Amino acid sequence: MNEAPQSLRRHIAIFGRRNVGKSSLLNALTGQQVAIVSPEAGTTSDPVNRAMEILPLGPCLLIDTAGFDDVGSVGELRNERTHKVLDQTDMALLVLDQAKDLTLEKIWLDELRRLEIPTVIVLNKSDAIDSKNKTIALIHDELGQTPVVVSSLKGDGMEDLRKALVQVTADIEETSLTAGLAKAGDxxxxxxxxxxxxxxxxxxxxxxxxxxxxxxxxxxxxxxxxxxxxxxxxxxxxxxxxxxxxxxxxxxxxxxxxxxxxxxxxxxxMAASKGNIDVLIEGARAIDRLTPQSHVLIAEACTHAPMSEDIGREKIPRMLRKRYGETITFDIHAGKDYPADLKKYDLIIHCGACMFNRRLMLSRIIRAREQGVPITNYGLAIAHVQGILKKVSLP
Ligand SMILES: Nc1nc2c(ncn2[C@@H]2O[C@H](COP(=O)(O)OP(=O)(O)OP(=O)(O)O)[C@@H](O)[C@H]2O)c(=O)[nH]1
Ligand code: SF4
Ligand SMILES: [Mg+2]
Incomplete structure (x- = not known):
């Protein structure tokens, strides 16, 4: 019970081609042999999580992934799993061990930037690279970022990597839940x-x-x-x-x-600390633009057995049916399986995502925004329908 819940840990995912040393890097960072390492490409087949403290970052969850250059039908499935890890990634380590062909790295870096995930580029195997400075310069030219140079085998460069992680953390700091609303003695x-x-x-x-x-x-x-x-x-x-x-x-x-x-x-x-409150408030206002033909997605971040008077499955649909009639339709998605195609929906009403990290909610918000679908959460939706949203104090 003394462990920090996963939702409060910074999720740091390690991405890269097969064999660049992703698992070795996880071992070097944790100082333990937790992930299997081998010279064979494709050793890691599924994401592997390891909880650890990285000082001064605090509780983190390191996620080792399968190489994103895997081929064949099984390889494609692995690539898909690796891609799904993006949804929960607060920070990424993009690992490479050469600078000859960075086409795939560029595609991934574009995706990471699109999702606004702060990324540290890591050049591994420094012990085996002959012309280090030239390689660093090439990577900088191609990817627009200077890599942190490490050797996971020898443990070199880990302090530099920790420093780089601390630097990018500033971008994703979760604010205090009651920021601006309460102070000492209140x-x-x-x-x-x-x-x-x-x-x-x-x-x-x-x-x-x-x-x-x-x-x-x-x-x-x-x-x-x-x-x-x-x-x-x-x-x-x-x-x-x-x-x-x-x-x-x-x-x-x-x-x-x-x-x-x-x-x-x-x-x-929760909406303010887990997501973008402005977008979620805008989403709540979109309730006024629904019609009796509207299609609403109710999304719950985790799976739990439905209860009587369940807020997502019963109370919110009842509240909207009262306003728009019985023809308004609802799809309910629970757990990590969030539909990729959101265009058929007129509104997404999401749970508070209390069990998940900020990134999960942010990536769902970004996906909704890209497909032009308004998104809000349970509490804001209820407040809006009850006419109270304007009267609520925001952190
Ligand atoms: N010389 C050297 N070899 C390394 C270093 N890091 C990893 N290796 C070697 O590279 C090979 C692949 O290492 P892994 O850590 O399994 O690589 P990976 O990226 O996890 O590979 P997949 O799981 O197959 O995607 C192993 O033989 C490691 O010993 C390093 O810093 N220097
Ligand atoms: S609000 Fe929390 S407990 Fe409820 S479904 Fe969402 S993540 Fe799970
Ligand atoms: Mg591996």
């Missing part, structure tokens, strides 16, 4: 109804993460249910500066909240 009231959807005996991840974020900021935290909201506020010497609510009871909480208290929801905080 009193914050959390409205957390524990309905049948809530897991028995524990709190859900967005609530746990919010409490941790507020504790780190030295805020004064209180929790209540909607039924005890008024009592809780009355018991306070002054109104809380911020109320964070479960989005399903937005409207009730808004009715009862003191004028001076800011109001937001756990899902709004």
């Amino acid at each position: 009193s914050v009231l959390l409205v957390m109804p524990q309905d049948p959807q809530a897991p028995k005996g524990r709190l859900i991840l967005p609530q746990v993460q919010t409490i941790r974020d507020l504790l780190d900021k030295s805020c004064i935290i209180s929790c209540c249910d909607v039924d005890t909201l008024e009592q809780s506020i009355n018991a306070m010497k002054k109104p809380p500066s911020l109320i964070i609510t479960d989005s399903q009871v937005f409207a009730q909480v808004y009715e009862k909240k003191p004028d001076k208290s800011l109001l937001t929801s756990f899902s709004v905080l």
